[in-house]
Amino acid sequence: xxxxxxxxxxxxxxxxxxxxxxxxxxxxxxxxxxxxxxxxxxxxxxxxxxxxxxxxxxxxxxxxxxxxxxxxxxxxxxxxxxxxxxxxxxxxxxxxxxxxxxxxxxxxxxxxxxxxxxxxxxxxxxxxxxxxxxxxxxxxxxxxxxxxxxxxxxxxxxxxxxxxxxxxxxxxxxxxxxxxxxxxxxxxxxxxxxxxxxxxxxxxxxxxxxxxxxxxxxxxxxxxxxxxxxxxxxxxxxxxxxxxxxxxxxxxxxxxxxxxxxxxxxxxxxxxxxxxxxxxxxxxxxxxxxxxxxxxxxxxxxxxxxxxxxxxxxxxxxxxxxxxxxxxxxxxxxxxxxxxxxxxxxxxxxxxxxxxxxxxx
Amino acid sequence: xxxxxxxxxxxxxxxxxxxxxxxxxxxxxxxxxxxxxxxxxxxxxxxxxxxxxxxxxxxxxxxxxxxxxxxxxxxxxxxxxxxxxxxxxxxxxxxxxxxxxxxxxxxxxxxxxxxxxxxxxxxxxxxxxxxxxxxxxxxxxxxxxxxxxxxxxxxxxxxxxxxxxxxxxxxxxxxxxxxxxxxxxxxxxxxxxxxxxxxxxxxxxxxxxxxxxxxxxxxxxxxxxxxxxxxxxxxxxxxxxxxxxxxxxxxxxxxxxxxxxxxxxxxxxxxxxxxxxxxxxxxxxxxxxxxxxxxxxxxxxxxxxxxxxxxxxxxxxxxxxxxxxxxxxxxxxxxxxxxxxxxxxxxxxxxxxxxxxxxxx
Numbered sequence: 001x002x003x004x005x006x007x008x009x010x011x012x013x014x015x016x017x018x019x020x021x022x023x024x025x026x027x028x029x030x031x032x033x034x035x036x037x038x039x040x041x042x043x044x045x046x047x048x049x050x051x052x053x054x055x056x057x058x059x060x061x062x063x064x065x066x067x068x069x070x071x072x073x074x075x076x077x078x079x080x081x082x083x084x085x086x087x088x089x090x091x092x093x094x095x096x097x098x099x100x101x102x103x104x105x106x107x108x109x110x111x112x113x114x115x116x117x118x119x120x121x122x123x124x125x126x127x128x129x130x131x132x133x134x135x136x137x138x139x140x141x142x143x144x145x146x147x148x149x150x151x152x153x154x155x156x157x158x159x160x161x162x163x164x165x166x167x168x169x170x171x172x173x174x175x176x177x178x179x180x181x182x183x184x185x186x187x188x189x190x191x192x193x194x195x196x197x198x199x200x201x202x203x204x205x206x207x208x209x210x211x212x213x214x215x216x217x218x219x220x221x222x223x224x225x226x227x228x229x230x231x232x233x234x235x236x237x238x239x240x241x242x243x244x245x246x247x248x249x250x251x252x253x254x255x256x257x258x259x260x261x262x263x264x265x266x267x268x269x270x271x272x273x274x275x276x277x278x279x280x281x282x283x284x285x286x287x288x289x290x291x292x293x294x295x296x297x298x299x300x301x302x303x304x305x306x307x308x309x310x311x312x313x314x315x316x317x318x319x320x321x322x323x324x325x326x327x328x329x330x331x332x333x334x335x336x337x338x339x340x341x342x343x344x345x346x347x348x349x350x351x352x353x354x355x356x357x358x359x360x361x
Numbered sequence: 362x363x364x365x366x367x368x369x370x371x372x373x374x375x376x377x378x379x380x381x382x383x384x385x386x387x388x389x390x391x392x393x394x395x396x397x398x399x400x401x402x403x404x405x406x407x408x409x410x411x412x413x414x415x416x417x418x419x420x421x422x423x424x425x426x427x428x429x430x431x432x433x434x435x436x437x438x439x440x441x442x443x444x445x446x447x448x449x450x451x452x453x454x455x456x457x458x459x460x461x462x463x464x465x466x467x468x469x470x471x472x473x474x475x476x477x478x479x480x481x482x483x484x485x486x487x488x489x490x491x492x493x494x495x496x497x498x499x500x501x502x503x504x505x506x507x508x509x510x511x512x513x514x515x516x517x518x519x520x521x522x523x524x525x526x527x528x529x530x531x532x533x534x535x536x537x538x539x540x541x542x543x544x545x546x547x548x549x550x551x552x553x554x555x556x557x558x559x560x561x562x563x564x565x566x567x568x569x570x571x572x573x574x575x576x577x578x579x580x581x582x583x584x585x586x587x588x589x590x591x592x593x594x595x596x597x598x599x600x601x602x603x604x605x606x607x608x609x610x611x612x613x614x615x616x617x618x619x620x621x622x623x624x625x626x627x628x629x630x631x632x633x634x635x636x637x638x639x640x641x642x643x644x645x646x647x648x649x650x651x652x653x654x655x656x657x658x659x660x661x662x663x664x665x666x667x668x669x670x671x672x673x674x675x676x677x678x679x680x681x682x683x684x685x686x687x688x689x690x691x692x693x694x695x696x697x698x699x700x701x702x703x704x705x706x707x708x709x710x711x712x713x714x715x716x717x718x719x720x721x722x
Contacts, residue, residue, distance in 0.1 A: 017649075019648055020648045020649055020650070023648065151607070154522075154585070154601075154603060154605065154606040155520065155522075155587070155601045155603070155606065157518045157520075157599065157601075157613070159516065159518075159613070159615060161515075161516075161615060162643075162645070163617060163618070206573075206574075207573050209570070209572075209573075209589075209715075211570075211589045211591055211597050211599075212567075212568050212570075212591035212597075212717070213567075213591045213592065213593065213594070213595040213596075213597065214595070215595045224515070224595065226516065226589070226597045226599070228570075228572045228587070228589055228599065230572055230573035230574045231574065232574065233574075234574040234575065234576045234585065235574075236572050236573075236574065236587045236601065238518065238572075238587070238589065238599040238601075240515075240516040240518075240597065240599075240615065242515060242516075242615075244515065244617060245515040245516065245615045245616065245617060246512070246615060246616060246617060246618050246619050246620055246640070246641070246642070246643050247643035247644060247645070247652060248615045248620050248643075249652075250613060252518070252520070252611060252613070254520060254522060254601065254603075254606045254607060254609045255606065255607060256524060256605060256606060256607060257524070257607050258607050259607055259609050261624075263622075263655075263656060264652065264655075267645065267649055267650075267651065267652055268651065269651055269652055269653060269655045270651050271650050271651050279607070280607070281607070282523075282607050282608035282609075283608060284523070284608070284628065287380055287381045287384065288378075288381055288628055289381070289628075289632050289666065290628065290629065290630055290631050290632050291608060291610075291625065291628055291630055292630060294624075294625075294630045295624060305650065354570075354717070356573070356715070
């Protein structure tokens with residue numbers, strides 16, 4: 001793979017998360033940092049210097065200039081969500097493959113515009129949900145799919161919260177109604193919903209009902225919320241997402257025959273090794289004086305961190321289109337869209353006084 | 362304590378769970394097995410022989426006879442829930458202290474009759490929720506109450522499920538509408554709800570909403586269900602209970618500054634040592650390449666199993682009434698009643714098409 005020409009990335013904007021993804025582009029064997037654009041050339045230049053861009057990288061004082069650079073194959077877009085529709089569509093029209101930060105759009109209609117632009121321009125789309133690409137995720141899925149160790153999925157609970165503090169709660173784009181209007185639901189809730197859909201093989205729930213008493217800031221942006229999801233066959237799921245709660249990154253799945261638990265699904269505690277916990281066919285001992293088995297630890301090592309594996313997979317798909325004329329992989333757009341549909345349903349349920357909302361694809 | 366005269370227990374009925382509690386009465390230093398009554402003398406006799414009753418123990422062919430035995434100070438009542446109101450009230454009237462198996466009643470009105478009988482007859486009431494008495498539970502509560510390690514409680518999720526198989530699902534009292542009409546909600550849901558109330562210092566939620574698509578047997582008894590609970594200050598909780606899902610016994614609490622997790626809260630994996638997991642003030646590392654701390658394990662040892670500690674505490678309270686003329690401890694009735702109120706609210710929400718139900722004390 002590394003002997004082939006790498007996919008050359010342009011980065012739109014100097015968001016904090018772009019530092020982590022720029023490092024990932026450096027680490028991925030089939031990707032290269034080609035350009036960065038910001039609203040000022042100075043900011044872009046400083047970002048490039050601080051984040052290991054090569055001497056040859058182009059520094060631009062606008063996003064347009066990155067999209068107009070013929071040596072840029074793909075763009076990573078970590079702009080505020082309210083700017084996604086404009087810049088993602090423009091990127092696709094300029095034939096740039098699109099790695100789009102989450103939340104990908106303010107609603108599914110906006111995302112549909114983005115996906116349509118990617119499709120009509122033949123470029124690859126992927127949202128930047130890093131944990132999807134950790135090898136642990138594939139192993140956990142194997143466990144969930146095992147009829148003997150896990151059996152039929154019955155219940156999922158996911159939590160992603162962190163407590164970023166006063167400065168964030170005053171000034172971060174994620175609490176500004178004109179920038180990231182979905183607040184904690186779009187940021188941390190995105191991961192919770194993705195985890196639930198992932199565990200359910202991306203089968204959409206029938207009904208989504210938000211829990212009462214979300215927390216808001218003065219501008220009306222959600223700082224914490226929760227919801228329940230139901231499927232027609234009695235599968236259920238619940239999640240809690242928050243900017244006001246200690247860093248928590250849990251998925252707990254209960255099946256007819258087993259359990260899976262992970263406590264750092266979004267970002268593993270350690271970069272090169274990650275754990276999850278499984279238990280199967282658990283029973284009470286005689287007189288129910290105890291039970292077994294205790295959950296067993298499964299450790300998964302990875303040379304490349306999950307964000308570099310994400311970049312590598314995205315670059316592999318983009319490279320296949322560029323070199324071999326392959327069709328874009330539609331899976332990532334489909335998963336993204338389902339996640340957004342559930343985000344939208346939670347928001348609608350909150351707006352309708354916590355009424356149940358039917359999820360329609 | 363053990364030099365004082367032990368509280369002499371009569372056991373009403375030969376339920377499976379009575380084997381475990383009879384052992385606990387033997388293990389508790391301030392309790393003794395005095396009598397057992399069943400619908401036939403033969404059954405009672407076999408039960409006594411199999412469960413370590415002393416030679417001197419009385420064997421009765423009816424429940425009434427146990428209640429009429431002047432040497433019985435207290436009774437343990439593991440009868441089907443539909444029989445609780447009759448036998449618990451009669452026991453109190455006969456001045457027997459009452460250790461009542463859960464679910465304690467079919468609804469709060471029934472429980473109120475039982476509690477009123479205990480109060481007017483000056484006898485101690487306690488429900489047989491064993492895990493309340495494990496020393497781990499007190500240590501976990503210390504952790505949850507710590508403003509530095511845990512902070513304000515934000516979210517609780519609890520699960521108790523097990524998968525007892527076909528024979529149970531056909532014939533156990535817990536799936537019979539005339540015996541234990543609350544099904545999995547009364548059996549495993551009781552523990553989930555108690556865990557949520559325990560974490561919330563027994564403050565009742567404002568609203569309870571059942572999740573859609575519970576599972577029922579042909580007689581209409583609940584085999585699995587779930588619900589969400591909301592407090593006015595944005596605290597939330599969710600639970601899932603089931604007879605159709607692998608044995609799971611989880612409490613996960615998220616606070617502003619910490620997390621607590623336990624995976625065997627109902628019955629510890631091992632009788633003499635139990636674990637829980639805490640994390641405090643968790644943060645992302647630089648560039649969010651990882652996070653820390655990993656949850657740390659807290660191990661708690663106990664010489665006596667939790668059910669023997671339950672019997673010992675109940676016998677201590679009963680003994681204090683018998684010997685010193687103390688008043689009964691009302692805490693246990695109050696906790697029981699709040700648990701029942703939430704059970705009732707979940708049931709009401711299911712019956713009203715999953716509408717939110719206000720919880721009124």
